[in-house]
Amino acid sequence: MPDSILPPLSPPASATLPQRGFWLAIGGVVALLVLAAGFFLHAQWTARQQAWHAELERHASAALADVNQRGNAYALFLANLRTSYALQAPPQDLRPLADALWRASPLSASAPQPTLELVEWPASPGDRILAQSRPEGLEYLAQLGAANGAAVGVRMLVPWSDLLRGTWSSALIDDVNVITDGDALPAAAAHLSLQWLDSHTLASSVQIADAPVRLAFSFATIPAQFWTSDTAAGLLLGSAGLALLIGLAALRRQKERLLVHHVQRSHDYAYKGWLRYFAFIHHPLLSAAELDAHTGRIINPSPRLTQLLGYSRETMTRLTLDALVHPSDLPRLREPETLASQAREYDYERVADVRLAHNLGHYVWVDVLKIRYAITPHAEADRPTLISREMVILLDQDRARKLQAQLQQRIQKSQQVFEQLPVGLCILDNQMRFTFMNDCFRQYSNLGDAALQTLDDWWHHVIASNSYRQKMAERWHQTVSGAIARDGILRPLELALHGKSPANQRFVELAGTVMEDQMVLTLVDLTPHKHAEEEIRRLAFYDATTQLPNRRLLLDRVQQAQVTSQQRHWQNALLTVGLAKLRNLRDERGAATASTVLLQTVERLRAVVPADQTIARTDTEEFAILLSGIDGDEDEAARVSQDIGSAVIAALRAPFQIDTHTLYLDVHTGVTTFTGREIDASELLRRAETALQQARQTQQQKPHFFDAEMQASASAESQLEENIRTAIAQGQFVLYLQPQVHDHTVVGAEVLLRWRHGDDTFVSPDRFISTAEQSNLILPLGNWVLMQACRQLAAWARHPHTQHLTLSVNVSPKQFKQESFVANVLHALAATGASPHRLILELTEGVLLEDIDQAIERMARLSAMGVGFSLDDFGTGYSSLSYLQRLPLSEVKIDRSFVRDLNTKPGDANIVRTIVSLGHSLGLRVVAEGIETPEQIDYLKSCGCLYWQGFFIGKPQPVEQFEAMLRAPVSAERPGAPSDDSPVE
Numbered sequence: 013m014p015d016s017i018l019p020p021l022s023p024p025a026s027a028t029l030p031q032r033g034f035w036l037a038i039g040g041v042v043a044l045l046v047l048a049a050g051f052f053l054h055a056q057w058t059a060r061q062q063a064w065h066a067e068l069e070r071h072a073s074a075a076l077a078d079v080n081q082r083g084n085a086y087a088l089f090l091a092n093l094r095t096s097y098a099l100q101a102p103p104q105d106l107r108p109l110a111d112a113l114w115r116a117s118p119l120s121a122s123a124p125q126p127t128l129e130l131v132e133w134p135a136s137p138g139d140r141i142l143a144q145s146r147p148e149g150l151e152y153l154a155q156l157g158a159a160n161g162a163a164v165g166v167r168m169l170v171p172w173s174d175l176l177r178g179t180w181s182s183a184l185i186d187d188v189n190v191i192t193d194g195d196a197l198p199a200a201a202a203h204l205s206l207q208w209l210d211s212h213t214l215a216s217s218v219q220i221a222d223a224p225v226r227l228a229f230s231f232a233t234i235p236a237q238f239w240t241s242d243t244a245a246g247l248l249l250g251s252a253g254l255a256l257l258i259g260l261a262a263l264r265r266q267k268e269r270l271l272v273h274h275v276q277r278s279h280d281y282a283y284k285g286w287l288r289y290f291a292f293i294h295h296p297l298l299s300a301a302e303l304d305a306h307t308g309r310i311i312n313p314s315p316r317l318t319q320l321l322g323y324s325r326e327t328m329t330r331l332t333l334d335a336l337v338h339p340s341d342l343p344r345l346r347e348p349e350t351l352a353s354q355a356r357e358y359d360y361e362r363v364a365d366v367r368l369a370h371n372l373g374h375y376v377w378v379d380v381l382k383i384r385y386a387i388t389p390h391a392e393a394d395r396p397t398l399i400s401r402e403m404v405i406l407l408d409q410d411r412a413r414k415l416q417a418q419l420q421q422r423i424q425k426s427q428q429v430f431e432q433l434p435v436g437l438c439i440l441d442n443q444m445r446f447t448f449m450n451d452c453f454r455q456y457s458n459l460g461d462a463a464l465q466t467l468d469d470w471w472h473h474v475i476a477s478n479s480y481r482q483k484m485a486e487r488w489h490q491t492v493s494g495a496i497a498r499d500g501i502l503r504p505l506e507l508a509l510h511g512k513s514p515a516n517q518r519f520v521e522l523a524g525t526v527m528e529d530q531m532v533l534t535l536v537d538l539t540p541h542k543h544a545e546e547e548i549r550r551l552a553f554y555d556a557t558t559q560l561p562n563r564r565l566l567l568d569r570v571q572q573a574q575v576t577s578q579q580r581h582w583q584n585a586l587l588t589v590g591l592a593k594l595r596n597l598r599d600e601r602g603a604a605t606a607s608t609v610l611l612q613t614v615e616r617l618r619a620v621v622p623a624d625q626t627i628a629r630t631d632t633e634e635f636a637i638l639l640s641g642i643d644g645d646e647d648e649a650a651r652v653s654q655d656i657g658s659a660v661i662a663a664l665r666a667p668f669q670i671d672t673h674t675l676y677l678d679v680h681t682g683v684t685t686f687t688g689r690e691i692d693a694s695e696l697l698r699r700a701e702t703a704l705q706q707a708r709q710t711q712q713q714k715p716h717f718f719d720a721e722m723q724a725s726a727s728a729e730s731q732l733e734e735n736i737r738t739a740i741a742q743g744q745f746v747l748y749l750q751p752q753v754h755d756h757t758v759v760g761a762e763v764l765l766r767w768r769h770g771d772d773t774f775v776s777p778d779r780f781i782s783t784a785e786q787s788n789l790i791l792p793l794g795n796w797v798l799m800q801a802c803r804q805l806a807a808w809a810r811h812p813h814t815q816h817l818t819l820s821v822n823v824s825p826k827q828f829k830q831e832s833f834v835a836n837v838l839h840a841l842a843a844t845g846a847s848p849h850r851l852i853l854e855l856t857e858g859v860l861l862e863d864i865d866q867a868i869e870r871m872a873r874l875s876a877m878g879v880g881f882s883l884d885d886f887g888t889g890y891s892s893l894s895y896l897q898r899l900p901l902s903e904v905k906i907d908r909s910f911v912r913d914l915n916t917k918p919g920d921a922n923i924v925r926t927i928v929s930l931g932h933s934l935g936l937r938v939v940a941e942g943i944e945t946p947e948q949i950d951y952l953k954s955c956g957c958l959y960w961q962g963f964f965i966g967k968p969q970p971v972e973q974f975e976a977m978l979r980a981p982v983s984a985e986r987p988g989a990p991s992d993d994s995p996v997e
Contacts, residue, residue: 045254068214069206071185072229076218079176079227082119083220086126086170087141087152089117093166094154106130106166123174129167143223150175150223191215191226299406301328308332311401320408322371333404338367338375348382359384365409379407436535440467447530456520456535457509474509492526500526506538555629557607558614566628566636570693573640578688583642583649585685587657587715588700589635590708591664592678596861609668609675620659636700649685650717657681657715680707684718733787736780740792744768747800749974751966752820752939755958758978760818762961763801764968765793785824794827798840804971805846814978820852820882825859834873848878852902856884860899868898875900882939886927896934904931908942908962915947928955
């Protein structure tokens with residue numbers, strides 16, 4: 013705020029100017045007394061300080077003498093060392109000699125031994141001991157001898173802490189420091205020199221072995237006990253005179269203070285009032301100013317006022333309020349509204365909705381508040397005072413008007429947005445009357461042209477059932493009460509809006525928010541989601557082709573049957589039905605034909621199975637029948653199961669007529685009976701499948717029941733499965749390689765898995781491979797074999813004599829069906845750095861025929877990376893030239909069953925010749941498996957098959973033995989096998 017308008021803060025002269033002569037006299041006397049005391053104390057202090065410095069110099073001289081003595085003792089130690097060193101043949105290390113001399117030195121009792129170092133310098137220093145001051149300590153130099161024209165000497169560095177040890181024996185010395193600045197003291201002389209740097213620091217210089225050493229002693233402060241009897245008497249007399257003068261002055265001052273107190277209090281009160289007034293006027297958030305009562309000119313505008321109107325402070329002080337007011341508002345400004353007030357000294361006036369001109373040309377809406385003073389101005393008319401001014405306060409209404417307009421626009425835009433929302437939305441007031449409703453809300457509520465007033469009208473319109481409407485309305489009221497008690501959020505409530513017609517049924521979710529004066533409700537259409545949930549449930553629990561319950565739903569119903577039978581003592585039976593040739597039918601005649609056979613199978617099953625029982629499809633070629641609630645004992649359950657199982661076999665063995673073709677299916681059934689919950693549902697299904705598997709193996713034409721021996725076999729299988737898990741975790745599986753040759757050269761090997769159970773005991777692959785396949789343990793086993801094979805290929809690639817070798821890895825059906833199969837193969841190749849062109853994956857025909865399109869897609873992705881594929885056991889399945897041409901194969905392998913008897917069975921020989929010819933015509937490499945005699949090799953050569961594998965070529969062997977075979981001489985009788993002096997096993 014400007015200083016020119018602030019009142020002065022000085023008391024009246026009559027109150028603040030006492031008799032000056034009295035106070036001048038008192039002050040002069042006091043000054044003389046203080047001056048005399050000062051001279052007296054100064055003289056006493058100077059004498060004491062001189063005596064104190066003399067005492068300190070004596071202590072410093074004693075300390076310097078001690079330092080000089082210690083320094084000379086170190087020089088003497090070095091001189092003794094030089095002399096002793098010269099008396100004997102120079103050793104390579106001075107340490108033993110120095111240690112002995114140091115223990116004999118008197119310094120060893122009070123200081124650690126200094127460090128010694130042999131040094132060389134070009135000029136000989138002579139026989140003297142040299143010393144030089146260093147920042148880290150005092151350096152001594154002594155010549156030991158000369159070699160090759162250069163002087164050899166010893167260097168000893170004594171830290172300052174060791175040299176100055178003992179200088180603090182005097183209690184007056186606080187600290188001793190070494191002065192490294194040479195200009196701080198005069199050059200050191202042979203005798204001791206002292207110089208005071210300040211009142212507490214004494215600098216000294218001493219020469220030790222030609223080296224000037226400068227030290228700074230820090231001393232304690234001068235003791236305070238320096239008073240004498242004369243000093244005490246002088247101070248006592250001066251204090252008495254000073255106390256007398258102070259007493260007289262205090263009496264005089266007491267009288268004056270009474271007058272000054274009253275005057276100053278009134279002055280402070282008035283001045284603080286001025287400050288509060290101007291602080292109010294210049295509040296940063298208050299648009300206020302003063303107006304000249306006569307001219308109307310604006311005085312002292314607040315920062316907020318200049319910001320509101322966009323003018324600078326200087327410009328505002330040149331304007332009047334009338335000049336800023338819109339001409340249409342001037343009449344109202346001159347006739348303000350007078351506000352009632354209890355303060356009679358002021359008049360309060362108000363003019364609402366006044367437009368003031370902004371600096372940018374537009375007008376700002378404000379309310380004008382004026383405060384007029386009813387007191388007339390003081391006699392000093394020329395001096396501006398607050399009494400000759402008016403206060404004006406402007407309340408900004410422009411922002412409120414803009415906000416109101418913006419709010420109205422937002423309401424309109426919000427309603428437009430609400431109309432575009434994909435959910436229903438409505439707004440109700442606090443009386444539950446509709447104030448807004450978008451089209452989606454009307455559509456979901458099936459309102460049509462109906463005009464609803466309240467929320468109760470909506471409940472009656474959307475739900476026709478009285479009981480359901482009352483139930484939902486009660487739950488809704490509870491939801492609203494809970495929302496009001498919590499955070500105002502209405503939890504979603506799912507409703508089924510039936511309307512007056514069942515065709516208009518719609519599932520919706522009602523939710524919203526409770527506010528102070530209104531409620532916003534949203535209506536989300538759940539009908540598509542309900543249909544999607546139903547479809548998901550159908551896909552999750554029902555087979556897509558037959559619409560029968562799947563394996564998951566069957567197990568759930570088995571559990572329900574167990575609970576019911578335990579409560580009512582009923583019997584139950586679970587039948588599994590297996591169909592042969594159904595899987596191959598899809599690949600031979602298409603998916604449509606296979607689906608037709610499946611649907612006819614379901615019709616025949618429903619014709620013989622009671623309608624209240626469950627028929628499920630558990631696998632591609634398997635169905636299951638759950639017979640629950642059989643009243644009777646276990647024999648009755650077995651009889652019912654036997655009858656229905658026989659009827660199922662008879663119905664499904666009847667021929668299937670597909671267009672013009674007739675199809676017969678092989679049917680087998682497995683049965684297990686149960687009651688209660690002693691056995692898990694999955695185990696019951698497993699027992700039924702085990703019985704089905706036994707029926708297939710024995711080709712039994714009637715239902716086969718699960719028995720105790722079969723249970724023992726299943727337990728053995730379970731134990732074997734657990735052993736396989738343990739073997740995987742403990743790394744008991746190893747890889748064996750069976751050589752593959754081209755004519756007489758080893759070109760690769762087939763990877764075979766072996767289980768080393770114990771030190772020398774091996775578990776046959778025939779025992780654990782099928783169990784691993786059934787329990788899905790084949791997946792980690794297959795991935796491990798693939799990774800190990802890639803690592804072996806990468807290792808072979810680093811050696812010229814093995815980098816051409818390939819490895820063939822068998823891929824199980826479940827491993828190939830994995831979604832991540834291609835990614836697993838690529839990961840193994842990338843992780844090991846193996847070449848994909850050296851990896852061959854062997855697949856059986858059954859794996860490829862299940863989904864040939866998917867098989868081709870996966871094989872093509874890997875073939876593009878260089879991975880080769882081999883069709884294993886070719887000729888034993890349903891081989892088709894059409895799919896052989898489509899598959900990206902690189903080789904086929906003739907099954908050992910044809911190679912074994914080709915010399916005795918002409919039919920097998922013809923098959924082998926045909927396979928070789930077919931493979932070559934397709935550009936495939938043909939490999940013959942199971943070669944055991946040289947006659948077989950001769951026949952294969954005649955057919956043009958030059959790739960062989962079998963025991964005659966080489967037995968499966970560890971990797972180390974296989975590599976040793978590669979380095980051994982080759983037998984002429986057994987191509988690819990080592991000679992007799994290098995056995996395979």
